[in-house]
Amino acid sequence: MSEQKDKLNRAMAMIGSGRITRREFVQLAIASGMTAAGATSLYSSTARAQPKSGGSAKFGMAHGSATDTLDPASWPDTFTQTAFWGAMSNSLTEVDAKGEIQPDLAESFEPADGAKRWVFKIRKGATFHDGKTVSPEDVIASIQHHRGEDSKSAAKSLLESITDIKADGPDTVVFTLNAGNADFPYVVSDYHLPIMPAKDGKADWQSGVRTGAFVFESFEPGISARLKKNPNYYKSGKPYLDEVQFLAITDVGARTNALLAGEVDYIGRADLKTLDMLKANPDIEITEIAGYGHYTLPMNVTIAPFDNKDVRLAIKWAINRKEIADKIFLGHATVANDNPLAPSIKYAINPEPVFEFNPEKAKEHLKKAGLETLSVDLSVSDAAFAGAVDAASLIRESAAKCGINVNIIREPSDSYWDNVWLKKPWCASYWSGRATADWMFTTTYAAGAAWNDTYWNNPRFNELLVQARAETDTAKRAAMYAEMQQINHDDNGNIVLVFNNFITAASKRLGHGEVAPNWENDGLKIAERWWIAT
Template sequence: MTLNLNPLHVSLLALTIGATAASAADLSVGLQQEPTTLDPTSEATASIDGMLMQNVYETLTIIQQDGSVGPNLATGWEVSDDGLNYTFTLAEGVTFHDGTTFDADDVIFSFNRAMAEDSKNPAKKIFAGITSITAPDPLTVEVTLKESEAFFLFNMGKGDAAIVAPETADNNATTPVGTGPFKFDNWNRGDRLTLVKNPDHREADIVSLDSVTFRFVSDAAAATAAMMAEEIDAYPAFPAPELLEQFEADPRFKVTQGNTQGEVILAINNAKPPFDNIEVRRAISHAINRDEIIDGAMYGKATPIGSFYPPQGEAYVDLTGTYANDTAKATEMFEAAGVAGSTMTLRVPPFPYAMRSAEIVQAQLAEAGIDAKVENVEWGFWIDEIYRKKNYDMTIIAHVEPNDMGNFARGADYYYGYENPDFTALWEKIRTEADPEVRNALLKEGQEFLTNEAVHGFLYQLPLHGIFRNEVEGYWPSVPVSYMPLKFVSKG
């Protein structure tokens, strides 16, 4: 994917009330989603990036708050005039948390591992254009592409491109080792994960936190109780917009509302009858009332979308009117397709936005003559059965990675079950177009293409609601990617 799966999602946990208050250098962060692995190069769960990327693991480049690309493990780079050759200069004196030296061989190992035939990297496609990667010396890496790639430097800043060491890569799922400003300390499954400051990091002098503890609290009532008791200092992606007012009224807290890159979709298994029939998919889109879904699931605090692109993006096209909510028309279309009165399953992960949206979608489809059976499933089950095995009719999920329209060009093996050579060709033009204006025009064409195909039911852009104690500073109110570098965060 990368699937969002949002750093913002999670599993329920037992909350310990009355914990000792942390010092000013110890930060406690509430998260909605606990991952099943701590290796961002092996699974798409966004909370892996949310906790560990640019904190424990690092990449050649870093995606900054405004979405621009900056230096990281690579202090700089040169690009050939034809856009095919990238020469990266690596930072000197960098070590992994186990004391081993970082150099060009680690970059080559990480990329070859991601590109390998048996690679489990969820974004293996971002490495597909590499034809060679060499090291003229220990602090220089040369990458050659088979064709120009508009998003290459951006992609090198994503969690899928984390630089890992051959000595420790096999154990990163449970004991992650990187080069970042924080080291992994412990993981108490179902409860919390703790990082500690890395005093040997090249930017250790700007890191003010001694430790960060992520507490997995998906239940909104439990999260609220923990925040009010000041056991949690920050909940950067609070899952219950209906509870924000009490924090806004409390002088101890500040509440932020920003944007994510997360498109919330009613994902449809296009490879499975009757969803391989475009008229059935279009009927589903007509049955959906986005305003009702946003009001009921997000308490009005979300922006509707009509395709797979964020409303804050430069190339955004408002296509929300393409399939006007029309229950009678949806009913007629279902009847014409021979599916009226049929049963469809709607399997959703344990995230409040997904479960609440599913209940409303279920009612809307029922009005149009479809019996949608909602099944709430655990996150591990969702990853295995829906994402990997495509064992589903419909699901609701947020994809939070930027520039991920290319998911629709991944073919029938991807969990969408969607394959269209015309769109694949269009995405290749988008992916290789160097001129931003031309690329934006192509992105607009891509949005219209996906909407016309009614590949999914496009619902709303996932907002980012953050709650912080007043002492906490440095969190990004909006996130261009799934991570938040904690080296910028302080707790006064």
């Protein structure tokens, strides 16, 4: 290696720490044989790839509601999840960019007794924002916060298998389950389960004191949240940013304009219709990740006419999913088949038959239901997912050819999650997906789960859910999950339209590493993981 090349490599290593200026680097690169344009480009790309501390950033979130709170039991969408969990809190474990489970606030976890017991060691030196050392009592109170008889927490169903939680010394917590569960470390990584300080034996969620990369500063529900850097964070070198602000901008056009005007540095759920325009902007970076997310149309199976299985099947056959994927998602989504498990998830199958637009089959099921025609209301808003309103229009057109009249009710975006989802009989929704079959099924398809948005209760499915969770034989477990996916596909009222890509847009002043696919906004941890690059 020539002396000049060696100097250039060493100079590249110095960019991230700010020990060499752009001008100095360009001069050195030109001396080694590069063009000025090439040297400038290399400096910029290298600078963006090197984490460095300092600065502030504003993130435009696709969600937010006036009823949002600091209580993790009630966090419904990406605003509260990204700000108050990903930025401000930690769970015992976390899912990495590869979809693997890793220790977080716990420094280790080990199974015992056939995975019926799980032993978690709390990370040494981990403290809350007020300086208090994290203890087993804090962990126990945080988990119990979701388990009470009157709990409405979305995580309650995930924790029903726990029969006992106890401390074992100053830094160890032992969970005892009613049956083995090899996926339990995934369960405790859920964003509803941050560790909070115990106060009088209960989790103190009101104070906003947590363990995460950022400290609570201010919060206006449905508008914004401001956080500042935690100087005592246990993850060395993180976070990189000094301050962050999350802005609730539910209208996709307004989010796009805010990014273009420099009012925010990042937006979630970029507008697919203007994506080419954003890509053409040299100051903006588009990130597209194929994760586990999916867009859905849940029908409440306890309310007529959706309580009739043949009505549900008629509607499933009356939807032209490919047309929706092509016209609404413009190649940024994959047609789904009423199975919430993304193809990349272990044990996922593609049930038969594959639902596609088929007027004959739709009319056949209407006839079985004793109907010649059917009229139903579909409540939608682009708050559910960008393009939901337009997708509903296509559904209305295709369903009309099947004798089904779909009356579209366009709901207000700012109150959609409070007044429509889980309340209206048929509506639009979305799921970020989950990294394991058990996690996904337990969260939204188990009988009595707080977020079971079809209110479905299938005894055989529920029986298999418990059995599969404890099954250690891989082949037997695969067969159980295959049967569960088939039952869900055939009987449930949830229409899974497409698996959507996570598409975001950001100013190139922000830098980042590999983006995680498990949740939106870099696994909801964008504030902790990203930095100011230029």
